[in-house]
Amino acid sequence: DIQMTQSPSSLSASVGDRVTITCRASQAIRTWLAWYQQKPGKAPKVLISIASTLAGGVPSRFSGSGSGTDFTLTISSLQPEDFATYYCLQSDSFPLTFGQGTRLDI
């Protein structure tokens, strides 16, 4: 199975900060990586697919990059509604696997 390791596991930041979350795959996954945001008690919401394609309706302050084994999610200027938990997902091979999550709070 492909292991997805996110870092950091948690992060404290302030409104206006630039934040970067990384996801490392245990083997190459080309660009089959997505990023999700989840708020407490809610379903996840897709932010980025195929490593760098912004999902519809997602603000442009979110961006994704990477290929192979190393990927990043960047939020250019944190807004109050961005405080949540973020997950990466590899969809290169079965079983699909998520990272353990990065909790972003104030």
Added chain:
Amino acid sequence: QVQLVESGGGVVQPGRSLRLSCVASGFTFIHSGMHWVRQAPGKGLEWVAVISYDGTQAKYVDSVKGRFTISRDNSKNTVHLQMDSLRPEDTAVYYCAKDKSDYYHYGMDVWGQGTTVTVSS
């Protein structure tokens, strides 16, 4: 609008069965692969199963192989997850999610609100 609505969750004893359903609307169901993803209390997301657009292909995480079966009825825009021989470690919120592709490669782009399954004696 694009919507997925799950049902069928509940409290069940270990070893018993439960069938989850997910009704889709607002998109062309027959074009999309469909997933089930679960989240145990206070834990992260775990992919459970996926089925292709036409129902001919399905894959599972190892921990549910032989116990869970994913199926779909394209005439009713519905995907099911039949869960047999349930274990306490299957306790979770189960989400139905649509793939951007006809099977699995693009990942989930729309999620339901989730249905809670509790396995306890």
